[in-house]
Amino acid sequence: MKNRLRVLRAERNWSQADLAERLEVSRQSVNAIETGKYDPSLPLAFKLARLFETAIEDIFTDEN
């Protein structure tokens, strides 16, 4: 699943470690999600959406 995490992060000038700290997950988790290698659970996706004050669909897009 594609996502705009890198862009959203860059807009706020956050590093992966900054985002990981805000999400209370590891930096490896942020990296795996950001590179599309790991799709987060619904609760974590909602947490991301709340953090970036946007909808889940604005962060993640179905490749199909």
Place this chain on the structure above:
Amino acid sequence: MICSTNNPAIKRYNYRAAVVMTLYVVFLLLAVWVFKLHPPTGVAAYALAVLPSLPIVGMLVVAGLYLAEEKDEFIRNTQVQAMLGGIGGTLAVTSVWGFLENFVHVPHMDLYLVFPLFWVFVGVSMFVVKLRYR
């Protein structure tokens, strides 16, 4: 899975693993020593023979507790993948070896080797999983 970290779940895992592994060494040495010097009989012999295996079972509980307590879903996912690899590798090797023992009489593999074999495969699997998410 043991490593230095700020993750509280891994810290608890490291502590619990150190406790059960220490118990394993103590119980094993005790069992070897008693069976060598004053071999017990009957129920006592069975109880003492089983004693070193209890921390082994405890280690599985410790691993299960870690998975239950790990809040980082991605890390938990990678650990589960590594453990599944460990289970698969162990089942594969022990099954193949069992048939080899039956048909071509290769050296007997003692069952207590299954547990360390599992962790070897967990380690190998974790390496592969980390490569995948690098």
